[in-house]
Amino acid sequence: MHPTPLQSGTVHDRASELTLLLAGRIADGHWPPGHHFTWPQLAAEFTLDQYLVVTVLAPALRALRTAGAIETRPCAGHRVTTDEPWPPDTISSTPHYRHIETELRQRLHSGMYRPSSVFPSALVLGEEFGVSATTVQVACRSLVSQQILIPRQGITFVCPDLTDLSPRQVLTPAGRRTAGRYERHRAFGKELTLAAWARDPRCQVSYSTLRARYVAWRWPLEKALGPLTRTRLPPTPERPRIHTNHQQPPE
Secondary structure, eight states, rough: OOOOOOOOOOOOHHHHHHHHHHHHHHHSSSSSSSOOOOOOHHHHHHTTHHHHHHEEEHHHHHHHHHSSSSEEEETTTTEEEESSOOOGOOOOOOOOOOOOHHHHHHHHHTTTSOTTTTOOOOHHHHHHTOOHHHHHHHHHHHHTTTTTTETTTTEEOOTTTGGGGGGHHHHHOOOOOOOEEEEEEEEEEEEHHHHHHHHTTTOOOOHHHHHHHIISSSSHHHHHOOOOOOOOOOOOOOOOOOOTTTTOOOO
8 A cells, every 4th residue: 555644734633544544444435344453554554653652543543443433353453343353363362561562573673663753652652552551661660661662751762782782682671690799700711790890980871770781681790881882772852941020030
């Protein structure tokens, strides 16, 4: 299917336009009862980036779901409302959080989420997968522990070093090395604890990054001590200052 960009306008206008367009497909039978679709399919069709997925696609599908035009099954996807039961192959014994973690790892590996970009919130992913935000947070724990996802001040970013990771590191939870408090690790011809290596002048990253690289990602220690090779996370925007009547804004 060829991309179908939405008309320009505010995100509210685009969300309304998308709602009407999808409702029209359902009304004219282009999407018959039981028609299955996914968020990535619609994002690709309407050329929606991650920002527009949150501000346009999510509200449009929310409106259709509220109207009873579509229905969602946890981790099975979305379909046009029908009286028919969901197919048996949509019922899995795999816990929802594991299904979501696997899907997110596939997306990170495919480049759907770019290094240093803002990762979708648990609320948005919960709407997409038909589960609660808590289930999404559980699914992301392993990714956060490996520092593939980096939470900061209420916003989650994709790791700047994502493209340096091997497919196995991204697609599967890495086996953990032991890094006890007094355990020593060898590099550059000497043995130190991980905390001591973090204070060594040759260490160019924080202790948490060093630990994630060495313990979770299983990097060689000398490589783990090196600097970030990608663009660092964007700074958190400063909030505008509010000036009272007795204060003059700086020139």
